[in-house]
Amino acid sequence: MAPGTTAPAAGAASPGPHAALEAQIDQWRGYVRRREAISAADVDEMEDHLRERVEDLRATGLDDDEAFLVAVKRMGTLDDLSREFAQEHSERLWKQLVLVGEQPGRARSWRELAVVLALAVAVGVTVKVATVLLPWETVALNVGLLVLPFLTAYLAWKRQVTARVVGALVVPFVALGLVLNLYPFQPTDSTFVLAALAAPVTLWSVVGLAYVGGRWRSDARRMDFVRFTGELAVYYTLIALGGGVLLGLTIGIFSLAGVDLEPYLDSWILTLCVPAALIVAAWLVEAKQNVVENIAPVLTRVFTPLTLVMLLAAFVVLATAGNLAAVDRELLILMDAILVLVLCLLLYSVSARDPLAPPSFFDGLQVVLVVAAVAVDAVALTAMLTRIAEFGVSPNKAAALGLNLLLLVHLVWSAVLATAFLRGRRPFADLVAWQTRFLPVYAAWAAIVAVVFPPVFGFV
Amino acid sequence: MRIDKDLVAASATPLVLGILADGESYGYAILKRVDELSGGRMQWTDGMLYPLLHRLERLGLVEASWGTSDVGRRRKHYAITSAGREALVERQAQWDVVAHALRQVWRSAQDGLQSPPRVAEGWA
Numbered sequence: 001m002a003p004g005t006t007a008p009a010a011g012a013a014s015p016g017p018h019a020a021l022e023a024q025i026d027q028w029r030g031y032v033r034r035r036e037a038i039s040a041a042d043v044d045e046m047e048d049h050l051r052e053r054v055e056d057l058r059a060t061g062l063d064d065d066e067a068f069l070v071a072v073k074r075m076g077t078l079d080d081l082s083r084e085f086a087q088e089h090s091e092r093l094w095k096q097l098v099l100v101g102e103q104p105g106r107a108r109s110w111r112e113l114a115v116v117l118a119l120a121v122a123v124g125v126t127v128k129v130a131t132v133l134l135p136w137e138t139v140a141l142n143v144g145l146l147v148l149p150f151l152t153a154y155l156a157w158k159r160q161v162t163a164r165v166v167g168a169l170v171v172p173f174v175a176l177g178l179v180l181n182l183y184p185f186q187p188t189d190s191t192f193v194l195a196a197l198a199a200p201v202t203l204w205s206v207v208g209l210a211y212v213g214g215r216w217r218s219d220a221r222r223m224d225f226v227r228f229t230g231e232l233a234v235y236y237t238l239i240a241l242g243g244g245v246l247l248g249l250t251i252g253i254f255s256l257a258g259v260d261l262e263p264y265l266d267s268w269i270l271t272l273c274v275p276a277a278l279i280v281a282a283w284l285v286e287a288k289q290n291v292v293e294n295i296a297p298v299l300t301r302v303f304t305p306l307t308l309v310m311l312l313a314a315f316v317v318l319a320t321a322g323n324l325a326a327v328d329r330e331l332l333i334l335m336d337a338i339l340v341l342v343l344c345l346l347l348y349s350v351s352a353r354d355p356l357a358p359p360s361f362f363d364g365l366q367v368v369l370v371v372a373a374v375a376v377d378a379v380a381l382t383a384m385l386t387r388i389a390e391f392g393v394s395p396n397k398a399a400a401l402g403l404n405l406l407l408l409v410h411l412v413w414s415a416v417l418a419t420a421f422l423r424g425r426r427p428f429a430d431l432v433a434w435q436t437r438f439l440p441v442y443a444a445w446a447a448i449v450a451v452v453f454p455p456v457f458g459f460v
Numbered sequence: 461m462r463i464d465k466d467l468v469a470a471s472a473t474p475l476v477l478g479i480l481a482d483g484e485s486y487g488y489a490i491l492k493r494v495d496e497l498s499g500g501r502m503q504w505t506d507g508m509l510y511p512l513l514h515r516l517e518r519l520g521l522v523e524a525s526w527g528t529s530d531v532g533r534r535r536k537h538y539a540i541t542s543a544g545r546e547a548l549v550e551r552q553a554q555w556d557v558v559a560h561a562l563r564q565v566w567r568s569a570q571d572g573l574q575s576p577p578r579v580a581e582g583w584a
Contacts, residue, residue: 075507076505076508084511088514428518
């Protein structure tokens with residue numbers, strides 16, 4: 001190394017022989033730091049690189065300015081770099097599909113708003129027309145088919161999917177629509193209720209296919225869809241709360257003026273607004289992801305310890321209750337709900353966690369939570385199995401039992417992977433991959449419940 | 461000679477793992493080593509090395525730790541893990557197959573140049 005080329009310490013502000021260079025590096029840091037996909041630690045790492053490159057270039061005879069320019073050029077353009085970082089660290093910027101690649105201009109955002117509003121009106125009107133023309137049981141059976149195509153259309157438009165993907169999106173809707181409406185259901189059948197419950201779950205996977213733009217094999221994209229789903233639920237709840245307050249105030253004012261809005265509430269306002277709010281919520285999640293990125297994970301942090309306490313209490317109650325054989329399928333359905341809750345807590349903390357961070361206390365707590373959930377479920381399940389063996393299988397019990405087994409498999413293997421991560425045997429990425437890879441199984445089970453159960457159980 | 465971008469991308473992972481198999485290193489030093497090994501003919505965009513290193517870290521093939529350089533700057537060091545060594549062996553086997561197939565193709569192409577096939581004679 002040439003004499004006199006030792007680099008000053010990082011961030012040295014005193015005017016030295018290389019003050020201009022320091023200012024340039026500071027400015028470069030500022031530019032890089034503004035890219036959301038690149039963290040402060042990454043900038044430190046690259047600054048170290050840049051400084052070494054500058055030193056080496058100066059050693060070959062370049063002056064400060066020249067060396068800096070060449071070094072920055074060799075680093076690569078910021079757009080390319082930020083795209084690479086975004087691809088590797090999608091948890092920092094899970095809206096990369098929107099942010100990087102195309103820079104949405106004003107024209108596009110106005111067009112998007114128009115598309116969103118048109119779809120929101122269309123979905124509201126569709127549901128309204130359906131409620132007028134069809135008996136409510138048929139509407140209930142088809143609710144997913146009436147609403148979700150519009151959400152799917154918005155996402156497919158936004159991702160500009162290929163014709164092949166459009167085909168893959170349309171076919172499930174048509175097929176499920178035909179099957180559900182051609183089956184000779186009676187609205188009192190339990191298979192009818194099950195199909196009405198399972199159909200939206202199945203169709204949600206089609207929404208996911210549109211969300212990931214057809215790239216369903218990618219673990220990272222599927223995790224993005226999980227995040228999208230969580231934020232959508234949060235947004236939808238917020239919109240519903242806000243809308244409820246607004247409606248209440250409006251009804252109050254109108255009633256003071258002697259106009260009664262109540263008759264229109266169910267038949268018009270809710271029928272139009274509840275489905276439309278879903279599209280608007282999806283649009284908000286797409287547009288504002290960065291702002292609320294942390295809501296679902298924060299909720300999991302709050303509720304993980306509370307749920308653990310609840311599970312321990314449930315375990316004590318179940319284990320000391322004695323005659324569990326008397327309880328009916330409600331227990332099974334309750335257990336499914338508890339396991340789904342635990343799974344969501346796990347999924348959303350996993351989705352927001354920095355995969356490179358070392359194991360923490362919270363990760364340990366999470367494993368305890370999963371183990372507790374599995375233990376409670378094991379107690380309930382043994383009780384239920386003896387009962388099913390005694391009284392035979394009904395569609396409800398079979399559906400609930402199947403879901404319970406899937407959840408058990410999911411949670412037990414999650415616990416195994418999380419324990420291996422805590423002990424440093426496996427990277428956190430394995431746990432993440434397992435979460436997203438297992439999710440399609442639920443959609444498949446929902447499809448079986450909706451499509452295979454009715455004929456198998458003879459439409460009872 | 462410029463090496464095709466896809467080829468650089470495909471060889472990046474085994475190169476980095478191979479360099480780290482020689483001992484712990486950090487970003488700039490890894491790039492300099494690539495430069496030496498290829499006689500300056502493989503030019504990477506410097507910044508692109510870091511997302512790659514982070515990917516390898518996420519996959520558990522390398523471990524990272526922060527240290528300081530001789531002049532006191534924060535510097536991130538990377539070391540290969542046992543999973544990384546396994547992956548390297550696997551990659552090496554794959555590249556051996558590719559290289560072997562390519563060598564045969566080059567040889568037959570060379571032969572073809574020296575003695576043109578008969579069909580070509582008929583045309584001449």
